[in-house]
Amino acid sequence: MLKVEGLTAAYGRIEVLHDLSLYVEPGEIVAIVGANGAGKTTLMKAIAGIHPVAAGTITVGGEDVTRRPAHERVTRGLALVPEGRQVFGPLSVADNLALGAYRAHGDVSADREEMEALFPILAQRRRQAAGSLSGGQQQMLAIARALMSRPRLLLLDEPSMGLAPIVTREIFEALAGRHRSAGLTVLLVEQNISAALKLASRGYVLETGRVVAEGRSEDLLTDPAIQRAYLGG
16 A cells, blocks of 8 residues: 655654655554654655655655646545644534545535544534533544545654543544545554554554564563563563
């Protein structure tokens, strides 16, 4: 579904990602974990087409999209849930969902009903301004808005940021359910390493823009070095 090879990205003269490679198979949930400043958000922006790359290739479904603009990557099946949610605050929940489907064809009412079943609070708040929702409700809306584009690959950037553990658990359980029922493919960036690796089947550990470890989630969770560095083990 996704193949990143030799990716290098920078801010001005400061190189942030260094010759980074990873892949995501169809139907997988893959986690990208690491500390603040590891380059996780830059990686997601580069894959989505929001941040330029200096070198390397990004392939989606066998097609090279490295030089394609962000809106064209949406048509190829990529959808990004950005860090900080970034819902359209003055607009209603319903209008936010409709904007997520702006490139879909035909009647999207069934898609909206699926999203309201996935996150029932959105049905209750349908006419409410998105900016008046709680942080957790806004995160649910941001995920649902991205899913309205019917993506082949969902990019999730720090979905638990600023949320209470019980809300994070609810969101992750909904994603796991969607993965089981619809085969949703997800690339997930998270600082909550334990939660991310419990949701994902595989993971990559980033440090200063480089992959320093990768493997099955259960292996990473029990790796002594990773436990010491990230899990307080």
